[in-house]
Amino acid sequence: MQSQIVTFLIKCPDQKGLVAKFTTFFYEQGFNILSCQQYVNAMADRYYMRIRLDAAEAEISKKELEDKFEKVATTLKCTWSVHYGKEKQNVAIMVSHTSHCLYDLLERQREGTIDCNISLIISNHNKLKPIADMFGIPYYHLPVSKETKIQQEAQIVGLLEEYTVDLIVMARYMQILSEDFINKYPQRIINIHHSFLPAFQGANPYQRAYERGVKLIGATAHYATVDLDEGPIIEQDVERISHESTPKTLKGIGADIERLVLAKAVKCHLQHQIIVSDNRAIVFPESGE
Amino acid sequence: MQSQIVTFLIKCPDQKGLVAKFTTFFYEQGFNILSCQQYVNAMADRYYMRIRLDAAEAEISKKELEDKFEKVATTLKCTWSVHYGKEKQNVAIMVSHTSHCLYDLLERQREGTIDCNISLIISNHNKLKPIADMFGIPYYHLPVSKETKIQQEAQIVGLLEEYTVDLIVMARYMQILSEDFINKYPQRIINIHHSFLPAFQGANPYQRAYERGVKLIGATAHYATVDLDEGPIIEQDVERISHESTPKTLKGIGADIERLVLAKAVKCHLQHQIIVSDNRAIVFPESGE
Amino acid sequence: MQSQIVTFLIKCPDQKGLVAKFTTFFYEQGFNILSCQQYVNAMADRYYMRIRLDAAEAEISKKELEDKFEKVATTLKCTWSVHYGKEKQNVAIMVSHTSHCLYDLLERQREGTIDCNISLIISNHNKLKPIADMFGIPYYHLPVSKETKIQQEAQIVGLLEEYTVDLIVMARYMQILSEDFINKYPQRIINIHHSFLPAFQGANPYQRAYERGVKLIGATAHYATVDLDEGPIIEQDVERISHESTPKTLKGIGADIERLVLAKAVKCHLQHQIIVSDNRAIVFPESGE
Amino acid sequence: MQSQIVTFLIKCPDQKGLVAKFTTFFYEQGFNILSCQQYVNAMADRYYMRIRLDAAEAEISKKELEDKFEKVATTLKCTWSVHYGKEKQNVAIMVSHTSHCLYDLLERQREGTIDCNISLIISNHNKLKPIADMFGIPYYHLPVSKETKIQQEAQIVGLLEEYTVDLIVMARYMQILSEDFINKYPQRIINIHHSFLPAFQGANPYQRAYERGVKLIGATAHYATVDLDEGPIIEQDVERISHESTPKTLKGIGADIERLVLAKAVKCHLQHQIIVSDNRAIVFPESGE
Known part of the structure; x- marks a missing residue:
């Protein structure tokens, strides 16, 4: 992956250990976490995360990243999207x-x-x-x-x-x-x-x-x-x-x-x-x- | 009238010369006009005034003031009220x-x-x-x-x-x-x-x-x-x-x-x-x- | 004067009867007073007025208006300026x-x-x-x-x-x-x-x-x-x-x-x-x- | 530790993997992470975290928690403080x-x-x-x-x-x-x-x-x-x-x-x-x- 900023938007049922699991996942793929913003809706038991990653030292392809994350997401029942900084809307x-x-x-x-x-x-x-x-x-x-x-x-x-x-x-x-x-x-x-x-x-x-x-x-x-x-x-x-x-x-x-x-x-x-x-x-x- | 601040609230149909007439009236009764705020609702052709008077040099009684103003008000079709600073609510x-x-x-x-x-x-x-x-x-x-x-x-x-x-x-x-x-x-x-x-x-x-x-x-x-x-x-x-x-x-x-x-x-x-x-x-x- | 809005900006020492005098002056020249805003700086004993006039029915020339107002202004020690709506800046x-x-x-x-x-x-x-x-x-x-x-x-x-x-x-x-x-x-x-x-x-x-x-x-x-x-x-x-x-x-x-x-x-x-x-x-x- | 909210305030030099390390640490001690707020000052290369933990299921004593965290902190060059919800100021x-x-x-x-x-x-x-x-x-x-x-x-x-x-x-x-x-x-x-x-x-x-x-x-x-x-x-x-x-x-x-x-x-x-x-x-x- 070229040097760029990657943003994940994630929502899932709230559960123990989420932030540790997500951040460890991205850390292990070689990303530097630029910011990690969360929101827990305690009334609805829902968890939301926006995480911004610097891909400069990540030697993973988009396809590979998305496939790997999908596995994590399935386990945790996440809905998610990923956005690559180089793609102008x-x-x-x-x-x-x-x-x-x-x-x-x-x-x-x-x-x-x-x-x-x-x-x-x-x-x-x-x-x-x-x-x-x-x-x-x-x-x-x-x-x-x-x-x-x-x-x-x-x-x-x-x-x-x-x-x-x-x-x-x-x-x-x-x-x-x-x-x-x-x-x-x-x-x-x-x-x-x-x-x-x-x-x-x-x-x-x-x-x-x-x-x-x-x-x-x-x-x-x-x-x-x-x-x-x-x-x-x-x-x-x-x-x-x-x-x-x-x-x-x-x-x-x-x-x-x-x-x-x-x-x-x-x-x-x-x-x-x-x-x-x-x-x-x-x-x-x-x-x- | 003792030394105090007197406030008039006035509303009437808009018409030429209102501010001149009102301020001249109060000036002639010996009041010093502390502030004179107006609002003209041009769409509804209505005029509104709040006028604050210093009664220090006005040698008119409340009764007399109100009677005199009522005459002006009748001519101009005003609804009005007067409030004396010394009367705590x-x-x-x-x-x-x-x-x-x-x-x-x-x-x-x-x-x-x-x-x-x-x-x-x-x-x-x-x-x-x-x-x-x-x-x-x-x-x-x-x-x-x-x-x-x-x-x-x-x-x-x-x-x-x-x-x-x-x-x-x-x-x-x-x-x-x-x-x-x-x-x-x-x-x-x-x-x-x-x-x-x-x-x-x-x-x-x-x-x-x-x-x-x-x-x-x-x-x-x-x-x-x-x-x-x-x-x-x-x-x-x-x-x-x-x-x-x-x-x-x-x-x-x-x-x-x-x-x-x-x-x-x-x-x-x-x-x-x-x-x-x-x-x-x-x-x-x-x-x- | 053609139909237009005329604005006067006036400052002078505070004194009794100012608003009555100014508004009566403009009323007598045939202007309709659209708005009349004042500010009294009681600490400095200074008076300020912005008055907006509708000239539609005023049959006075600019020159005449300014000359007449200058006389009032001199008596009351005013500094003033006048601005005609038709003149684009x-x-x-x-x-x-x-x-x-x-x-x-x-x-x-x-x-x-x-x-x-x-x-x-x-x-x-x-x-x-x-x-x-x-x-x-x-x-x-x-x-x-x-x-x-x-x-x-x-x-x-x-x-x-x-x-x-x-x-x-x-x-x-x-x-x-x-x-x-x-x-x-x-x-x-x-x-x-x-x-x-x-x-x-x-x-x-x-x-x-x-x-x-x-x-x-x-x-x-x-x-x-x-x-x-x-x-x-x-x-x-x-x-x-x-x-x-x-x-x-x-x-x-x-x-x-x-x-x-x-x-x-x-x-x-x-x-x-x-x-x-x-x-x-x-x-x-x-x-x- | 009794049921209460525990807040850590942490500052340290910025470095890769911080959020993963901190959140994993607290997760492993049995805490539920209620919120985890970070700020990275990229100009100064400094990292700041406020993390709020629910201690309901954490079977660790204050002393033990603080000793363990101090070890992590030393490695990462953190300055930190911990605050227990039950202690009224x-x-x-x-x-x-x-x-x-x-x-x-x-x-x-x-x-x-x-x-x-x-x-x-x-x-x-x-x-x-x-x-x-x-x-x-x-x-x-x-x-x-x-x-x-x-x-x-x-x-x-x-x-x-x-x-x-x-x-x-x-x-x-x-x-x-x-x-x-x-x-x-x-x-x-x-x-x-x-x-x-x-x-x-x-x-x-x-x-x-x-x-x-x-x-x-x-x-x-x-x-x-x-x-x-x-x-x-x-x-x-x-x-x-x-x-x-x-x-x-x-x-x-x-x-x-x-x-x-x-x-x-x-x-x-x-x-x-x-x-x-x-x-x-x-x-x-x-x-x-």
């Missing part, structure tokens, strides 16, 4: 009219703070094409109506396959995706909702926040599931507002929260910091190695 | 089992950061009596069941009258008050709810926050209305949590938010910073005079 | 190597959340020219060394005059400007410093924050004065970090704070929300009209 | 005139959110004795002047020994302790400073924050060292203020930050979450087990 961004999240992601990718390929942008409108052009990213305008939804989604799926997309980011794509589409990409679609969920699920959250007279507004990034706005929450944040705020100024304040929250969620996903369990996203903090 | 605290908000309010009143009399504590349990004793506040233990609710509330009303209570603070009083009781004290009952409303209305918010996997939890202080947890929000705040948090640790983190949020709301009320309109609480910031 | 951005603040400002201007012309970008390096090109903004590469500093600044001054620049934004321009330069543009140069001032003034704040082991890092936007990093603070914010953070990850976290803080400060300046007094920036909140 | 609180932090700590201890004995309160004034009496804690009034400082500190040392105090909390004790005193209790004195250090070290931070015109104020809890306000920072927080804030209102806002920050720091210390290294406090988050 392909991202598709879906948008409608609103540009702030799109700009933000393109910029961060350009600056290197989000490490991925942004392979394409898909929109049901043509409005944001000039931004795609500025950044030199292919832009697909796929209009959609009730009648054409099935075909449009089929076109999207075609594009996602063509570009071998790993992650779909709904950066204020204001359409509801079909169950079929969502089920095709479990934990691979990140949506940004412009409220502090579960408050103000559904449409017009800023207007409703204004009417309810809340003192803080927020945004929530979550994996899309078939239950609208009810998928596992990856990141949220809020900002203080005042009675002076109108639905319009709330939109402006909220835009900044949305940008940051979505970017953080995308980054956590790309860095393999997330394990989903029982509709909860366990997000391990970025390790400082 | 009487507060009743209602509690059940949980002590953190009670301690906090007693302490702040003792230290002078909340300026009022805490006249009595009412509880459906006897558990927190020792705290009342420590601080020398009368404690009334009024148990309640479905059957005795009407009588118990009548006893409470009796006590509130006996102590001429101005403000009722539900510092984690885990009973639902009757509509009759609530309607008797409009904008005079402050409740603390242990979630970031409108998320997790109703029972067990920390358990539900855990299950939903939110990344921040909060607390909300609001005026009690007959619609449970739907009254005008005075203050809210949140704190970041992690997947490590259990419902039990959430309770601990939440307790600190509840204390601060409730104390701030009570302070804003006592300082006459709040005007309620359309179920929204307009909370003017504390002026620095 | 010209902004110059100065940068070195770092792009995040530049991207952010360009984007916000493009999206309309910052209302100004970005007239030109000036840099001592050529590195960020491609970004200027993407957004179609003139980019001037003016290298600088100790020896050429005077000439380089003269060139900058020439450009600022050519473009009739109103505001200079140092978006991580890592050069120290000369006293002459700074004195030429009082309260017209906004700098972003990558620490929570007054902590970590000067160079390498993230490295020093790491070494000191602080638990939060921040950023500060301030008007540049001849005392480095000591000008009036317009906006600051912080973000929580952990012991895992390295100087490098601090830089990443800090970049997001810098972007937001600088954008907010620029917006407050452009919206005439700021009055400077005794090296303190009084920043009136955005009014919701 | 004794805390002394030192105060002067200000009561908010004192109230807060007493209350939290009473409610069980801070798990310790508060053995005694020491003050150079008599003012806060009534609070000690309310909570039934011995109060020692030890006045101090320049001349009597050595004797007064000797008296304090006597009391700390008499009560076998583990932790000294300076809850706004406004005296500077001597080097001798401080050196006697390394990492066992926690001080609260009423600013966001390193900003506003030394006296009158709120006055200076006002004068500097900062937009946020803060508080910092740190271990006391001989360099005043320069010890390892355990916890900090900030709160937004406005230009309306006076030094007096800053004091009020700051008091709430101080209370929370000090309480969190004390809790982290009592729960053995802290390892100090190079004047930085590594504070492991509370584990959710």
Whole structure:
């Protein structure tokens, strides 16, 4: 294996000796353990681990590593995945009219703070094409109506396959995706909702926040599931507002929260910091190695 | 009028010249205007003012002031109230089992950061009596069941009258008050709810926050209305949590938010910073005079 | 006067009747007062006002308005300025190597959340020219060394005059400007410093924050004065970090704070929300009209 | 060993296989590992671990455990400490005139959110004795002047020994302790400073924050060292203020930050979450087990 960082995400029933067994396994294969983060859900008797390995001195092939680990995993009843640092992920961004999240992601990718390929942008409108052009990213305008939804989604799926997309980011794509589409990409679609969920699920959250007279507004990034706005929450944040705020100024304040929250969620996903369990996203903090 | 600070809270339809008319009125009665805070709700065409006056050089009686202002108010279609700094308000605290908000309010009143009399504590349990004793506040233990609710509330009303209570603070009083009781004290009952409303209305918010996997939890202080947890929000705040948090640790983190949020709301009320309109609480910031 | 919003910023010694006098004055000239924000510094006996007027029904010329107000101002010993909504301000951005603040400002201007012309970008390096090109903004590469500093600044001054620049934004321009330069543009140069001032003034704040082991890092936007990093603070914010953070990850976290803080400060300046007094920036909140 | 939780805090040079070795060691002694938190400082090549063990099924005595671990530690060049859950720590609180932090700590201890004995309160004034009496804690009034400082500190040392105090909390004790005193209790004195250090070290931070015109104020809890306000920072927080804030209102806002920050720091210390290294406090988050 070439010099690179390898990340394992593991979940299994809690049992004595797990950390010793896992770390000893990787140590014996010649890996240096850069960080080893665990979470024990004592109520559910479940164990979760994210372990980052430096492969520089490991003389094992990917195949061999995975086969060997599978044996350990079977004994301990683990579900697991492994991610190799050298493999850059392909991202598709879906948008409608609103540009702030799109700009933000393109910029961060350009600056290197989000490490991925942004392979394409898909929109049901043509409005944001000039931004795609500025950044030199292919832009697909796929209009959609009730009648054409099935075909449009089929076109999207075609594009996602063509570009071998790993992650779909709904950066204020204001359409509801079909169950079929969502089920095709479990934990691979990140949506940004412009409220502090579960408050103000559904449409017009800023207007409703204004009417309810809340003192803080927020945004929530979550994996899309078939239950609208009810998928596992990856990141949220809020900002203080005042009675002076109108639905319009709330939109402006909220835009900044949305940008940051979505970017953080995308980054956590790309860095393999997330394990989903029982509709909860366990997000391990970025390790400082 | 003796030397003191006088606060007017005014609401009326928006119209040209309001601030000039109000400030000129008070200026002509000999008041020095310490601060004059306004809010124009342009969407609803409503105008709101909080004006604080130094009465040191005003040689007008309360009666005269109020009569004169009423004339202005009638012309401009104002609803208004006036509050004299020398009149300390009487507060009743209602509690059940949980002590953190009670301690906090007693302490702040003792230290002078909340300026009022805490006249009595009412509880459906006897558990927190020792705290009342420590601080020398009368404690009334009024148990309640479905059957005795009407009588118990009548006893409470009796006590509130006996102590001429101005403000009722539900510092984690885990009973639902009757509509009759609530309607008797409009904008005079402050409740603390242990979630970031409108998320997790109703029972067990920390358990539900855990299950939903939110990344921040909060607390909300609001005026009690007959619609449970739907009254005008005075203050809210949140704190970041992690997947490590259990419902039990959430309770601990939440307790600190509840204390601060409730104390701030009570302070804003006592300082006459709040005007309620359309179920929204307009909370003017504390002026620095 | 055409239909537009007019903003007055006023400071004067505190005295009885000010708000009545000012608001009556504008009311009598036919203006509708949209918002009227005041601050009384009781310790220094100083009064500050920001008043926003709708000129739709005011049949007075600019000249006449200013002459009339000057008479009032002289009587009350006011310093004041007036700003007409129709006059878009010209902004110059100065940068070195770092792009995040530049991207952010360009984007916000493009999206309309910052209302100004970005007239030109000036840099001592050529590195960020491609970004200027993407957004179609003139980019001037003016290298600088100790020896050429005077000439380089003269060139900058020439450009600022050519473009009739109103505001200079140092978006991580890592050069120290000369006293002459700074004195030429009082309260017209906004700098972003990558620490929570007054902590970590000067160079390498993230490295020093790491070494000191602080638990939060921040950023500060301030008007540049001849005392480095000591000008009036317009906006600051912080973000929580952990012991895992390295100087490098601090830089990443800090970049997001810098972007937001600088954008907010620029917006407050452009919206005439700021009055400077005794090296303190009084920043009136955005009014919701 | 009786059923209890055992916590090890370990630091050593970084080297391959550490986590495997430590966790295997504890696993083999019959402990269940509840949580295992690590931090690798890659720049300094240092490794830190906090490991929490359930001793329910471990049939080893304390002595035996410590002897065995010492052998491992010697090989790996570790510095370490072990803490047994059943041993409640004794805390002394030192105060002067200000009561908010004192109230807060007493209350939290009473409610069980801070798990310790508060053995005694020491003050150079008599003012806060009534609070000690309310909570039934011995109060020692030890006045101090320049001349009597050595004797007064000797008296304090006597009391700390008499009560076998583990932790000294300076809850706004406004005296500077001597080097001798401080050196006697390394990492066992926690001080609260009423600013966001390193900003506003030394006296009158709120006055200076006002004068500097900062937009946020803060508080910092740190271990006391001989360099005043320069010890390892355990916890900090900030709160937004406005230009309306006076030094007096800053004091009020700051008091709430101080209370929370000090309480969190004390809790982290009592729960053995802290390892100090190079004047930085590594504070492991509370584990959710």
